[in-house]
Amino acid sequence: MAQAHYFSALIVKVARDRDKAAFVELFDHFAPRLKGYLMKQGADEALAEEIAQDVMVTLWRKADLFDPQKSSASTWLYRVARNRRIDRLRRQKTAELDPDEPALQPTPLPDVADEMDARLREERVRAAMAQLPEEQREVVRLAFFIGQSHSEIADETGLPLGTVKSRIRLAFGRLRQLIEADEAVDVD
Incomplete structure (x- = not known):
């Protein structure tokens, strides 16, 4: 829980002060984890790397949209990554979206x-x-x-x-x- 608050505070620093050191720390922690997550979701290594980089650029540009009262830093970043992957899939298969595609399924509610x-x-x-x-x-x-x-x-x-x-x-x-x-x- 302390780590979640720590990362949320770093995003707030990026939003408020454009703090490059905070961004580097967030990047170093989350970029490889996002890439791994995307690869587990079926993206190849190059696409996972590209989307992870895109998510981190989004973090830099839109950190002010993060609300630590609504979600943790990791939840927010993983949601952005998931949405970016879905966007890519939609662009690839605009005519033929498979409704059973796991990436398009809502995240199951926790037990x-x-x-x-x-x-x-x-x-x-x-x-x-x-x-x-x-x-x-x-x-x-x-x-x-x-x-x-x-x-x-x-x-x-x-x-x-x-x-x-x-x-x-x-x-x-x-x-x-x-x-x-x-x-x-x-x-x-």
């Missing part, structure tokens, strides 16, 4: 039970994270919420790479214990 399970899991993780020692919590935040590699964390914090890896491993062990203990309480 309420799955959504509630995800929220409960998120609450448990958040509560367990709060119980970690600060040095473990920080490396987990950098690795999994900011998306930095272990080497980048070591560079940023000045810690040896082995220490970063150890703290992450210890944090995961502790998180597992805390979450399992919390789940055991719910079962009783």
Whole structure:
């Protein structure tokens, strides 16, 4: 959740200040993910790359249309990518659109039970994270919420790479214990 707010704040910086550093960070994070998403949707590598680039240009030009109250940064960008792919398919097959084409189907509504399970899991993780020692919590935040590699964390914090890896491993062990203990309480 913290990462979602972080990326939303970066889009707001792009919209408000034309912040190039914020855009570069968004580009570096989302462009390869959008390309992968588009390839999973059936686009070939060249088309996926082209659409991902187009989405990022749209982000730069139309960041002011993003409303963090309505969606997360990733939801907004993936929706733009999906729509761009549909537009391309329509241009290719203007006379013969296949109504069963997966890209043209509406996104299925999330299962309420799955959504509630995800929220409960998120609450448990958040509560367990709060119980970690600060040095473990920080490396987990950098690795999994900011998306930095272990080497980048070591560079940023000045810690040896082995220490970063150890703290992450210890944090995961502790998180597992805390979450399992919390789940055991719910079962009783």
